[in-house]
Amino acid sequence: MLLQVKNLSAGYGNLEVVRGVSLHVCRGEIVGLLGANGAGKTSLLKSLVGLLPPRQGDIFVDGRPTRGQPAWRSISNSTVLVPEGKMIFGDMTVHENLLIGGYHNPDRLMQLEIVLDRFPRLRERISQLGGTLSGGEQQMLALGRALMCRPRLLLLDEPSLGLAPLLVKEVFNEIRKMRDLGVTVLLVEQNVTATLQVADRAYVMETGEIILEGEASELMHNPEVKRAYLGSTGKEVWE
């Protein structure tokens, strides 16, 4: 297991938004974490990298406990978070954005070539300012920047957010290819179908708890997933 989370709780003030979550990601896997708005997915990711201090529970990356470590240290554990909304530096060029991603990597120039080979569109726009890229290109840049420090575990927070359907397809194709680079992915998404198509396994979150875990193919037609999104209770037998 590359990532092992046991009974993790986190929150803001009096509000507990992640309530005793356990999950694991094995090496080389792409694991989806699905859930409606406000389910606690982003907070969970933030807890994993130390941006939101966990209140309870344990996090192990490659068997080493990482709970309580500052966020900057997660890079040295080869764990990289690609935050929601890309968060690229709009006033800097694509080249500069990528180099910042590889700040800790002494072989960053060599890695830059690998990333540019992976995303040829970025090579074409290498001198362009990040803010002038299209939504899809910005997402590619965010992915490329994350790959610059040669992560083993990539935490992706809603990479399809705000993208046109064609671009969503492109981004998910790139995520699928992460496996070839030996990168393990925990993919937080609201796009159920696209996520389950690329993922090996998935977890479904609802109001801070995981309510379902299984192989992606099993969850594809599971009505419980629909219920978690639409808020239907399933309490009545004859509903």
Add this chain to the structure above:
Amino acid sequence: MNVFDRRYEMMPRAELEQLQLERLQALLARLKRHVRRYREKVAGLRVESLADLSRLPFTTPEEMAEGFPYGMFACPMREIIRLHTTIGPGGKPLVIGHTRNDLTQWGRLVARQLVASGVTANDVIQMCFGGGVYGAAGYLFGAQVVEASVIAEEPSHVDYQVAMLQNYQPTVLITTPTIALDIMQVIEQRRLDPQSLHLRTVLLSRPVSKETREQLAAGLFARVQCNFGLGEILDPGLCLECEAGCFHVHEDHFLAEVHESELVLTTLCREALPLLRYRTRVRCEMSRGKCACGRSGAMIVPGQRLDGRLCVKESPLYESQIADVLARTKAAGQPFTVNVSDGRLVVSIEISNDLFADTVWVVEGLKREIESDFLARLDVVAEVRFVNPRAKAMTQSDAENTYKRNITTG
């Protein structure tokens, strides 16, 4: 060694426990949301580690019977695509629902047993359960997963079953111990050579004694393996018997514990009818040592029933069901004892002055009437005996000993 699902069957213990914790937490969240009975019982409870399992409440067969028919279901009926029934305490029916995913999983779990028994896509399977398709349903799903050929025919008479063994040349026979013994007997009576059959494996639906197993292996000239299941949980598909002869629980799907010598099971993945710490009323020993086969699932040794359930020709039967049948006859209210011997139910009723007559045919008529009632209401062939109250044939403790003998040896 044949393993169907290596990842889960041989999962290292630490990884398995992580998976169990995740699934248990998710199960608890679903139960709180969807099942009213559990919402009241587990409200406010949280599982932080597997050690917390002991703090969770039990589910009893009586509660399941109270929830008849759909009170324990965790999803709406439109998502349930199969309903099976079994008998609960006092002979009350229990309804077991399955969603599409449940059935898919069921097939995969049974496939683990079939593959462990050496079944492959090259095999032809004959199934004899004597109760139509329902007893064989799980095996059928498993066989489909393994892609073995299944003969979709089940003659009720043992002669035809033997004829099928000769004609279709099945390599695997899946049946109950009673039917297997019947088939073996016919083969012996007709002086057929069991080696002329193509049988390689006989898979029995429940555990039998070592002697019975050896007898069947010699009589049918095939390797004999057993299965163990529980109608309320999954039968078959709860565990598998490995090459080393150990029953391994599928621990990625079921959390097994032993409480006061009783097997207690939690279904981790079931969607339609999830059960939390279900008291199975089966005596059991469990260990988590290393098995020669390499599988990591807990090893169990199932024992006798703890609720006095009888087994007559593979059909479960409770004493209260017998009392119910008698209550509708002239023998209502009379003390009786029950004995199961050689697959036959013998009911000894104490005769009273009301029942006594000076002509034999009156008593004989009553006897026949009660026997036909047993057949009609319980589908059980029973032998009724009237006994003198002062000279009862056997004491209660003798009778109990008889049940035990018959339950374990079939």
